Amino acid sequence: MVKCQDVMQAMERIAPRRLAEAWDNPGLLIGSPADEVRKILVALDVREETIEQAIEDGCDLIVAHHPLIFRGLRAVRTDDATGRKIARLIRADIAVFAAHTNLDSAAGGVNDVLAERLGLVSPVSLLDGAADGEPGLGRIGELPAPLSLEDFAAFVKTHLGLSALRVVCAGGHAVRRVALCGGSGAEFIGRAAAKGADVYVTGDVKYHDAERAVGLGIHVLDAGHFATEQPIVASLAARLSSALGKAVEIVAETRSSDFFQTY
Known part of the structure; x- marks a missing residue:
């Protein structure tokens, strides 16, 4: 057994709040x-x-990527989805801790795990470091060998366990230099293009984001918010287990799936 404070300290080492x-x-x-x-x-x-x-x-604590509470609450009502969950958690005596954009930016966090899953060689931050030389949001790196856009899309589908993904083709060029940002990262399409990426992998891409990408000459793969972040769950569970030892049992959540289904 450990205290919640011990977990908080371990998470601070993994994903410093300053990021x-x-x-x-x-x-x-x-x-x-x-x-x-x-x-x-x-x-x-x-x-x-x-x-x-x-x-x-029988868990005492949930460590999540997405915060359950984003903004100040004026009421906790059980006829509201968030209020209902908060009330249920308090009744069950389950604490909740979140590491969000700090886990996105941190070394070994969401974007490093995604870069590893997609086989990038020596990835570096797509954006400037968040603080004190730490990695920032997004990653950019090289594939071991060039692939056609079609073959790279198939590779991403396989390695993220997708049944489908959306592809924005911006010409006939092959894919070697890959930029990515797990979750919702369409705002960084311009940065990826400016850094010479052939393709950008992220989620939540809108119509005019795709139009902009074509104008910049960069392919885009919209692999979805869920699929580009879900790999962090098993990785974070393993890191916490290593950090806290046998004093606490750690399991990865297995019941959630993408809200979006393709028919």
Whole structure:
């Protein structure tokens, strides 16, 4: 058994809070640093099914990527989805901790795990470091050998476990230099193009984002918000297990899936 404070300190080493964007809300969102923790569930989101698994598995703490609470709450109402989840968590005595954009930027975080999954060689930050020479958001690196856009898209589908993905073709050029940003990163298409990327992999790409990419001559793969971030769950669970040792049991959430389905 450990204290919640011990987990918070381990997470600070993995994803320092100073790396978070100013608008973000990482940290302990429900519970107390003094809470005793015997079992931790690591998840992407705090969904109803996440809470269900935490209760059934006897977890004392959920460590999630996406914060359950983003902005100040004026009420906790159980006829509201967020309020209902908060009330259920408090009744079950389950604490919640989130590491969001700080985990995106951190070394070994969301974007490094995605870069590794996609086989990038020696990836570096796409954006300037978040603080004190630390990695920033996004990554850019090289594939071991050039691929056609079609073959690279097939590779991404396979390695992210996708049934489909959206492809923006910006010409006939092959793919060698790859930029990426897990989650919602369409705002960085221009930066990826400026750094010489042949293709940009992210999620939540809109119509005019695609239009801009074509104008800049950079292919885009919209692999979805969920699929580009989900790989961090197992990785973070393993890192926390290494950091905290046998004093606490750590499991990865297994019930969530992408909200979007392709028919």
